[in-house]
Amino acid sequence: MSASAAMQEYLAEAYRIAYYQDGNPYISTSALAEVMGVSAPAVTRMVQRLKDAGYLEHQPYKGILLTPKGEQEALRSIRRHRLVEVFLVNVMQFGWDEVHDAADTLGESASDDVVARMEQMAHFPRRCPHGEPIPGPDGRMPRVRDYPLSEQATGATYAISRVNTHDAPKLQYLGQMGLKPGAVFDLVSRAPFNGPLELRINDQAILIGHELAGVLRVCSPAEFELKAV
Numbered sequence: 001m002s003a004s005a006a007m008q009e010y011l012a013e014a015y016r017i018a019y020y021q022d023g024n025p026y027i028s029t030s031a032l033a034e035v036m037g038v039s040a041p042a043v044t045r046m047v048q049r050l051k052d053a054g055y056l057e058h059q060p061y062k063g064i065l066l067t068p069k070g071e072q073e074a075l076r077s078i079r080r081h082r083l084v085e086v087f088l089v090n091v092m093q094f095g096w097d098e099v100h101d102a103a104d105t106l107g108e109s110a111s112d113d114v115v116a117r118m119e120q121m122a123h124f125p126r127r128c129p130h131g132e133p134i135p136g137p138d139g140r141m142p143r144v145r146d147y148p149l150s151e152q153a154t155g156a157t158y159a160i161s162r163v164n165t166h167d168a169p170k171l172q173y174l175g176q177m178g179l180k181p182g183a184v185f186d187l188v189s190r191a192p193f194n195g196p197l198e199l200r201i202n203d204q205a206i207l208i209g210h211e212l213a214g215v216l217r218v219c220s221p222a223e224f225e226l227k228a229v
Contacts, residue, residue, distance in 0.1 A: 003055065005108045008077040010036065010046050011055055014064055015074035019141065026063040072139055079135040080107040080115050082128035087118035089129045096129040096180070097171035126226045130171075131162030131181030131217070133226060142226040146217040149197070150210050152187060158218040159184045165215040174216075177206050184221050 003011065013035050017027045033043040047064060050056045055070030066074060084103040088094040094102070110118075116137065119125070126142065127133055133142040146161035160183045163174060174180065178201055185201035194210040208216075 003053070003073050007046070007050060007053070007055070008073060009104075010050060011066065011070055011074040012077040012081070014056070014066060015071060015078065018066070026059065026065050028063045032064065075135045075139045075141060077107070080110055082132055082134045083115050083119050083122070083125070084110060085128045085130070086122045086125045086134075090122045090125070091118075095172070096175060097168040099129065100166045127181055129181070131160065144226065145223065146219040148214050149187070149216040149218045150213040152218060154187050154189055157184060157186050157221065159221040159224040160216055161219040161224060162217040163215060164217055170212065170215065174212075177208070178202060179208070179216060182224060
């Protein structure tokens, strides 16, 4: 049984949740329901479909575990989506706030050959416009380790690793301040009681609220350049 577009979306999100759990391959159905924005019964029905098709296992009291077949399908879907996003931004000059939903639609119909040509025209990117890693054509995923900006120590230099939101106004605002993946800045100070953070980027001081800082994931500048997969 080939995976439908809906099944691919569930598999991709399940893989993404597990990827950032640092060694725990099992995810809860409640976590998947929250990310997908659907009810618990809807997730239960889809999990059963995916289990019947051999894409995952469901262990009581542990959660969902992707099978090798499910992981392969998830990585293929993730690669397609993220490369389409890069192509739309870097080649077709769409804004990074415009492409998430469009990539879902285009990725469903794009063949592997078309995606490979998009990758070539975008100069073989390692991350999508929002900083998420792109699996290689062999299905190997680079490892990303990053942390919320809102929790980091002052007096250090960081790079924006990922922007953990698809909210268009937030992306537009962050883009206007130059806070996109790859941007390097100094964390100068933090006001008490979850007050704003002061950053210095391109020799300019900017303030960012604690809540918005929470959607920015940061790493060291050296860690931003992912190793080849």
